[in-house]
Amino acid sequence: MDDIKIGEILLPGEESEQERRERKVRRSFWPTFRRAVRQVPFSRDLVAAYYCAVDPQTPTRTRGILLAALAYFVLPLDFVPDVLAAVGFSDDVAVLTAAFAAISGQIKETHYRRADETIGDRPGE
Template identity: 55%
Template sequence: MDDVKIGEILEPGSEEKQRSREERVRAQFWKTVRKAAKAVPFLDEVIAAYYAALDPATPTRVRGILLASLAYFVLPLDFIPDFIFGLGFTDDAAVLMAALTAIRTHITPAHRAAAKKALDDLDRDPAKR
């Protein structure tokens, strides 16, 4: 994926587009996390980004960037479909890493603590994997 494509994906978009993305992310995020657990090495940061995206205290533009990247992450059919073994989450990881690099300072210790707890809960409960 080139920088132009990633830049297009990460556009925050209108309020309506952000609402739509937030609904999609809320509905599909944890299912996708369970599928991507072994494929995305920085999953703790992705989960922290999820909490930051849903936090009303996070600046609107930052929330928009995060929701755009997380919406791309939860789409099963994107640039490289997620079901392709070994490659499926590589494009998602590139988009997520670009978003995280751009907004890293807006992910708070509280977001990271919530992510750690969520990961611990997933690790303890095999039914949630």
């Protein structure tokens, strides 16, 4: 996946687009996370990004970038099908890594604490 495609995916979008993405992410994040947890090398960051994206105190641009990346993560059809073992989530990892770089420092300690609590409640999920 090249940088141009990732850049297009990570566009924050208009408010209506962000709202649509947030609904999709809230609905599909946990089932997708359970399938990906062993293939995504940064599960804690991923869960913290989810909590950051749905936090109304997060700046709009940051929420938009994270919601775009998380919407791509939960999208059932993407460039590399997620059902392919070992490589299925590689494109998702690339998009998420780019999103984390774009919003560097915006995921707060409170988001990480919530991630730790959640992952502790759902080991292997």
